[in-house]
Amino acid sequence: MKERKVFTKVLCERSRRASKRNKGKILDELVETAEYNRCYARWVLRNHGRRVYVAPAVRVEGDMKTRLRRPRCRTYGEDVLKPLKRVWEILDYLGGKRLAAAMPEVLPRLIAHKEIRLKAALRDKLLAMSPATIDRLLKPVRERYALKGRSHTKPGTLLIPDCIQTHTRRHCEQSKAVFG
Numbered sequence: 001m002k003e004r005k006v007f008t009k010v011l012c013e014r015s016r017r018a019s020k021r022n023k024g025k026i027l028d029e030l031v032e033t034a035e036y037n038r039c040y041a042r043w044v045l046r047n048h049g050r051r052v053y054v055a056p057a058v059r060v061e062g063d064m065k066t067r068l069r070r071p072r073c074r075t076y077g078e079d080v081l082k083p084l085k086r087v088w089e090i091l092d093y094l095g096g097k098r099l100a101a102a103m104p105e106v107l108p109r110l111i112a113h114k115e116i117r118l119k120a121a122l123r124d125k126l127l128a129m130s131p132a133t134i135d136r137l138l139k140p141v142r143e144r145y146a147l148k149g150r151s152h153t154k155p156g157t158l159l160i161p162d163c164i165q166t167h168t169r170r171h172c173e174q175s176k177a178v179f180g
Contacts (some may be wrong), residue, residue: 002139004034007030007034008030008034008044008048008049009049011026011029011045011047012044012045012049013049014026015027015045016049023045026045027041027045029050030044030045058180075125076125076129076133076137079122080122080125080126080129080137081137083104083118083122083126084113084126084129084134084137084138085141086116086168087099087103087110087116087126088138088141090106090110090115091106093145094135094138095131095135096131096132096134096135097131098128098137099134100129100131100134103126103127103129104127105126106144107123107126111123139161
């Protein structure tokens with residue numbers, strides 16, 4: 001893998017200085033040697049070592065695989081969690097799938113009976129929320145309600161093999177206890 005990266009880097013530098021005819025030959029060489037798909041090889045040659053000028057004096061050179069990922073803005077913040085938690089408690093702690101399915105029918109009734117007060121934008125967010133998002137937002141709350149540990153049954157003193165009652169050969173006689 002490292003050899004492939006080094007070879008690709010060398011070919012990329014050659015490709016930047018080559019003419020159009022030679023670039024095709026370099027591309028063929030990369031496809032044959034590195035066993036890349038032709039389309040992917042073109043992308044590698046085009047983007048490896050690309051220089052981006054961020055500011056007049058700042059230059060960033062990238063690798064072929066590293067990409068900056070922009071953080072997404074949060075759609076559902078703390079303002080949505082409080083009414084979601086309230087609806088979840090009223091509906092007896094349903095799971096995300098059932099809660100999302102029940103939300104369009106239950107939410108208007110809860111608002112009509114003044115169980116919760118919501119603005120229109122917040123109500124629309126609650127109605128548009130997916131089951132996975134509901135589960136993700138309620139995860140910390142669920143963990144607080146979870147049981148602390150599991151109980152494991154330990155064998156008592158009566159389960160010792162020496163004091164188990166056994167029947168005698170005749171079923172008519174009373175069973176007697178056998179102690180080892």
